[in-house]
Each structure stands twice: as C-alpha cells, then as structure tokens.
Amino acid sequence: MTSQLPALAQQAAARVAVDAWPAGALAPWACDPTRSRGRRHPEPPAPTRNPFQRDRDRVIHSTAFRRLVYKTQVFLNHEGDLFRTRLTHSLEVAQLGRSIARALGLHEDLVEAIALAHDLGHTPFGHAGQEALNACLQADDGPWAAEPRGPDEPHGGFEHNLQSLRVVDELEQRYPEFDGLNLSFETREGILKHCARANAEWLEAREPGGVGARFLRGESPSLEAQLANVADEIAYNAHDIDDGVRSGLLTLEQLEQVELFDAFRREALAQHPHLSGRRLLYESIRRMLSAQVYDVIAATRAALAAAGVQSVEDVRAQPPLLGFSPTMREASLRLKRFLLVHLYRHPQVMETTARARQVVVDLYRAYCADPAQLPAQRRRGGLSLRRQVADHIAGMTDRYAIREHERLTGQRLFG
Numbered sequence: 001m002t003s004q005l006p007a008l009a010q011q012a013a014a015r016v017a018v019d020a021w022p023a024g025a026l027a028p029w030a031c032d033p034t035r036s037r038g039r040r041h042p043e044p045p046a047p048t049r050n051p052f053q054r055d056r057d058r059v060i061h062s063t064a065f066r067r068l069v070y071k072t073q074v075f076l077n078h079e080g081d082l083f084r085t086r087l088t089h090s091l092e093v094a095q096l097g098r099s100i101a102r103a104l105g106l107h108e109d110l111v112e113a114i115a116l117a118h119d120l121g122h123t124p125f126g127h128a129g130q131e132a133l134n135a136c137l138q139a140d141d142g143p144w145a146a147e148p149r150g151p152d153e154p155h156g157g158f159e160h161n162l163q164s165l166r167v168v169d170e171l172e173q174r175y176p177e178f179d180g181l182n183l184s185f186e187t188r189e190g191i192l193k194h195c196a197r198a199n200a201e202w203l204e205a206r207e208p209g210g211v212g213a214r215f216l217r218g219e220s221p222s223l224e225a226q227l228a229n230v231a232d233e234i235a236y237n238a239h240d241i242d243d244g245v246r247s248g249l250l251t252l253e254q255l256e257q258v259e260l261f262d263a264f265r266r267e268a269l270a271q272h273p274h275l276s277g278r279r280l281l282y283e284s285i286r287r288m289l290s291a292q293v294y295d296v297i298a299a300t301r302a303a304l305a306a307a308g309v310q311s312v313e314d315v316r317a318q319p320p321l322l323g324f325s326p327t328m329r330e331a332s333l334r335l336k337r338f339l340l341v342h343l344y345r346h347p348q349v350m351e352t353t354a355r356a357r358q359v360v361v362d363l364y365r366a367y368c369a370d371p372a373q374l375p376a377q378r379r380r381g382g383l384s385l386r387r388q389v390a391d392h393i394a395g396m397t398d399r400y401a402i403r404e405h406e407r408l409t410g411q412r413l414f415g
Helices: 005-018 052-060 063-070 088-103 108-116 125-139 160-171 183-189 197-204 213-217 223-247 258-269 277-307 312-317 326-344 349-367 385-394 398-409
Strands: none
Touching: 005 183, 005 258, 005 277, 005 326, 052 108, 052 183, 063 160, 063 398, 088 108, 088 223, 088 277, 108 223, 108 349, 125 349, 125 385, 160 183, 160 385, 183 223, 197 213, 223 277, 223 326, 258 277, 258 326, 277 349, 349 385, 349 398
C-alpha cells in the first residue's frame, strides 16, 4: 500500500513556508534571555553575549564536552572511525534544534546550549554502560552497599539526565567562585528532561522552586527544552539507520519494512531511478529528516494555536505542545521498534554490549574495594564512596574505561 507520509510531508512543508516566523524575531512563547530566571551564583552580564550564548560557550569549552568524542552511541570506538559518537550526535541534535527553533520563533542559542549539554552525564559504552552502572548502584551485594547516602548526592541508582545536570552544576571545576559551569535556569531545566520523584524532591530541597519543581508540580518545561528532546529523537533514529547499514547489521532490503524510511526511499527512486547504495541511503535519510522537521513545525504551530498560548508561563501550564503529528508519531514509533529488534538486539551488538557491561561492573567493584585507586579529584566530601565511584566511571571515555579495566583486573575484554 502506498504510504501517505510523502504527501503529508509536502503539505507540512507548504504550511511551514506560508506561516514562516519573521527571521530573528522571538515569538511570545519563546524564552527571552532578558527575562531569564538567572544563575545559581549571580554573575555580571557578558558585554557581547546573551545568557544562553554564554551557556553554550561554557558547555563547548568544558572537559565533559570534549570527552563526548570518545563516548559512543551504539557502536564502540574500536569498531570503526565513522560511527557516531556522543559528540557528533550532540552536534546533529543542535543543528536540527536550531533549524526548528528558527521556524517557531524560539531562542536558537538556548536550544543549542541544551542540545550540546544533554548527554554530558552519559557513561561510556552508551546505554549498556548506563544500565550497568545503575544496576551497580542499586545492588546490595558488597560491603560498601550499606554505606549511608551523603547529603550532597542524589538517591539510589543512576539517571544520565540527572548526571548531566550534576556535571554542569558541580562536577566541572573551572571557576574560582563556584563548582560547575553556573548555567542559566533555562538551560539547566532543558538538560533535566527526566527525573525520578525522589531525586526531584532532593533537588527541590536544595534549590526551592528550581529545576526539580516542575516534576513535583506536573508542569511542562519551556518549548526550547521540549524541542531539544524531540530533536534528540529525530537525530538518533536517522543516524542509527546510517550506522546500522554502515556496520553491515542492517540492509536496505530490511529497511523496506519501515514505512518512515521506505516511503522516502521510493520517493527518491521515483525522481532519481539510477540511485543505489550509499547515495540512495543518504537521500532517503535526508528526505526522512526533512519530513519530520516540517511535521514538527506544522504540528507544533497547530498545537500552540489550539491552546491559545501567548507566553512561556502558558507553555508551562499545558501538557507538552511541541512534537509530531499523530501520523508521524506512529511512524516514528514503528521505526524505533524495528531498530530495537534488528539493531540494538542484534547478536553482534548484544555480544559487544555484554562485554561493555562487564567492564563497568568490574570497574565499580574494583574502585569500591580499593578506594585508593580513585583519582584524588574524584574524592569529594558529602558523597558516599559508591557515588564517588559512579561519578568517576560516568566521566570515563570508552577507551579510558577499557584501559583502566585492563590495569585493575589484568583482563583484556576488547581488542
């Protein structure tokens, strides 16, 4: 059956062109840097940059941002030089986010700052590392497990969104007056896109009315924060297709099962019958990306109009307003299910991620058993040993984790 997605994408693109927001103008529902809720530690304004530009620049110059070049998504560094890393992924999210922000009259610098910072707290080895570290912190199978939680640490388990916030609030140490990067409230709010209630309560106790409050009040974040989240989803779906085909674990023939990809592959072939191989893959992905971008812009404009939104406060009082149309949302979910079965759970990927999990578990146990192995800068008062170890591991790159694992255990799990 012929897909309706290309026709819907063309209609969305036409609406986007007609209703384009004036270039450089902020919509009433956008975050205005002159009305920012400020920083935890007051600072004089920068003479040439707005607060959100300043946030972006601080993220880019941070140590945690540089580490992203050797933190991976699905495929580990040793598996190839051209697979996405957390750094290239973050750049793609920022590009998509800025494009959509401009069309919606949102603040582009804020979207970019959130996008570049959203994965700063991710562990090495992608989601496998995160899951392993979370399991370690929740386990009670070692002598260190009964150690009480320190006053300056979150509740049990590991949440990479909360860890990203902790990186910019505390773990980066660059300034003489404060820990962290001292980012604006609006950027920090966007970084913390998910948070368990217990940790939201912990944040609220430390910062009343701060970034944890919306999780307790049932409020939505800014549209810029919502956009960074959607751009993240658009980016990783597209680049996981690309990396999956590059790795040989996915084929173009398999992808014919996926309407969101195949509809635009057929459209590309209808216009360019000679296309094949990587050119066909790239053109199909390009069209798929454009269709999702136009869909988000058109659907969000319709949602804003229906809700009668006229301010950031109106946005916070509504359920999330920025996202796909129902048709595109369902197509995106089907793509996610396909990637889960055929890529993320592919036997080759599962074998690699099993070794990655083992590296994280072994590192955690080794440091907890012998805290002297922790670098001095990771030993912080107010934190339990378990959390100090978790902070150290979460900050590692893939290759540093592999080297440390070999040094501490004598095992070599990766070539």
